[in-house]
Amino acid sequence: MTYSKTFLGDLPELTYEIIKYFKNDFSTLHSCILVNRLWCRLAIPLLWENPFSISTENYNFIEIYLHNLNDDLKSKLNEYRANDNLLPSNTLFYYPSFIKYLNTLKIITSVGKWVEDTIRTLKPENRYYLQNLDTISASNFKRLIYMSLLKMFIENETNLHTFDIEVYAFLNCKFYYNDIFELILRNPKFIHNVRNLKLYIGSSSGFSIHNNSSEYTLIKYHISQMINLHHNLKKIVLSYNSFPLYQSFLLSKDYNCSNTLNTIMLYQVNFKSIINLDKVFEQLNVLESVHIVYCSYLNTSFIQQIINITKPFKLKSLFINWRSQIDGSLQLLLQKSGDYLENFGYRLFESSVKHQSFELIIKYCKNIKFLDLSGIIDSQISHLMFNLIENIKQNLNFLSISAYRISNISIESSSIILQNLGQILPSKLEYLNLILHIKISDYEIFLKNSQNTFIKKLLINNRMLEYSDDIAPYTKKYIMKEKRIKYLAIRDIKNKELFYLEDEVNEFKLYNIKVQRYIDLFIGNYGFIRKLD
Numbered sequence: 001m002t003y004s005k006t007f008l009g010d011l012p013e014l015t016y017e018i019i020k021y022f023k024n025d026f027s028t029l030h031s032c033i034l035v036n037r038l039w040c041r042l043a044i045p046l047l048w049e050n051p052f053s054i055s056t057e058n059y060n061f062i063e064i065y066l067h068n069l070n071d072d073l074k075s076k077l078n079e080y081r082a083n084d085n086l087l088p089s090n091t092l093f094y095y096p097s098f099i100k101y102l103n104t105l106k107i108i109t110s111v112g113k114w115v116e117d118t119i120r121t122l123k124p125e126n127r128y129y130l131q132n133l134d135t136i137s138a139s140n141f142k143r144l145i146y147m148s149l150l151k152m153f154i155e156n157e158t159n160l161h162t163f164d165i166e167v168y169a170f171l172n173c174k175f176y177y178n179d180i181f182e183l184i185l186r187n188p189k190f191i192h193n194v195r196n197l198k199l200y201i202g203s204s205s206g207f208s209i210h211n212n213s214s215e216y217t218l219i220k221y222h223i224s225q226m227i228n229l230h231h232n233l234k235k236i237v238l239s240y241n242s243f244p245l246y247q248s249f250l251l252s253k254d255y256n257c258s259n260t261l262n263t264i265m266l267y268q269v270n271f272k273s274i275i276n277l278d279k280v281f282e283q284l285n286v287l288e289s290v291h292i293v294y295c296s297y298l299n300t301s302f303i304q305q306i307i308n309i310t311k312p313f314k315l316k317s318l319f320i321n322w323r324s325q326i327d328g329s330l331q332l333l334l335q336k337s338g339d340y341l342e343n344f345g346y347r348l349f350e351s352s353v354k355h356q357s358f359e360l361i362i363k364y365c366k367n368i369k370f371l372d373l374s375g376i377i378d379s380q381i382s383h384l385m386f387n388l389i390e391n392i393k394q395n396l397n398f399l400s401i402s403a404y405r406i407s408n409i410s411i412e413s414s415s416i417i418l419q420n421l422g423q424i425l426p427s428k429l430e431y432l433n434l435i436l437h438i439k440i441s442d443y444e445i446f447l448k449n450s451q452n453t454f455i456k457k458l459l460i461n462n463r464m465l466e467y468s469d470d471i472a473p474y475t476k477k478y479i480m481k482e483k484r485i486k487y488l489a490i491r492d493i494k495n496k497e498l499f500y501l502e503d504e505v506n507e508f509k510l511y512n513i514k515v516q517r518y519i520d521l522f523i524g525n526y527g528f529i530r531k532l533d
Helices: 011-022 026-033 037-047 061-066 071-078 104-121 124-131 135-155 174-185 214-229 240-250 277-282 300-307 330-340 355-364 379-392 408-424 440-449 472-480 502-509 525-530
Strands: 101-103 162-167 196-201 235-239 263-267 289-293 315-321 343-348 370-375 398-402 428-436 454-462 485-492
Touching: 011 026, 011 037, 026 037, 061 104, 061 135, 071 135, 101 104, 104 135, 104 162, 104 174, 135 174, 162 214, 174 214, 277 300, 300 330, 315 330, 315 370, 330 355, 343 355, 355 379, 370 379, 379 408, 408 428, 408 440, 440 472, 472 485, 472 502
Parallel strands: 101 162, 162 196, 196 235, 235 263, 263 289, 289 315, 315 343, 343 370, 370 398, 398 428, 428 454, 454 485
Antiparallel strands: none
């Protein structure tokens, strides 16, 4: 029996509002599809907003996309003898219309993996043909696939929420980027109203924005053209050597983002030779948040440029390590921006780390929601960490503590952390990740002391070899039966995971606790910052 929308009233809208809460819970969304036609119609768009980023080894969604190719592109695909029961004969929805997030690197890598998987499923004669293509022909085949996908999205006039321009030369795909950029520049409407345009340029292979080779010169030119085409730029992520390029645009009188750009994220930028930062930020009239993630040379010169800014400097994220070369002027930075700070991380890779940094954070930063501490955490740092958590617990929502260096210091500090952490946690946490050397007695103390805290996602990574098999009974007693966890991941130093123990997983499921892989629940600081709106 079918019902008209008039009869249903507001039911579709209300149902959609409920289903939206499962946006990143793909297994639940798949279950929603099977309920009825209405639920299917509401859940499918959420599943297909960002398929290139779903953490799975299944790339069959590319085949579904390819079904919607025009006849000209399908005939080109046939030239490679790849259309061998490859494309579905029919689809229920026009899936390209749902895409909201695109990432250049993920498109290229997903297509590469899909091609490898596809070759194994073809008829022997066609498999042999594709496997024996020369390097140029194989590259052209992959190029045909990802360029066809992009053309399809462009022709559909997709309204993108986020477009990531992510360039990493170490994947040996740098020559693909100019194809993508030229296609987009020929279709400026595609990028014109993207809400979030993000720029990442990796340098792990020696790629430098100052590299004068013809390929990289062309990449720089194309990137500058795309940025200039974007008339509603609100967010940009700059990494490694991309900041000088973007800085020149910001200082240009012809640049057009002064009244639109509200978020800047800086990831592993080297500020050693950067000048005129104050002039850059003074020109941004609606800037609401700045995120600095493991950048280097955050020293007196950098901080003084920030202090010189007459406008508020809304530093929402600060992730630092001992290589950051932060000196005594950190106090000046926190005096100016500490009230805005919501996300803080500290990598403690040497035991001589200045405790003064912690004391300054405790003094000036009361609104931290995301706290990530890792490395060598000695007993004194542990107590400063407890003071910090007590100071921010009314806002704290994400907490990650990693004492993962194998040493007597780490083993001792792990005990101190487990014995004291549970009793100072807030009543509710979205996320708690503990990478510690866990002794059974300490683990039980932590579980007892944290019984009044509801934790949506709990991740335990036990680095203590001799106790790695013994924490399961205590986990069941204090977590499963108390029903105060929604998602759980447990891994040990031998990379054994609770997720792969089917009987145990089913037992937790009876208590409405979903056991997942550690990597699927893990939220790194960079991943967390990149997802911020």
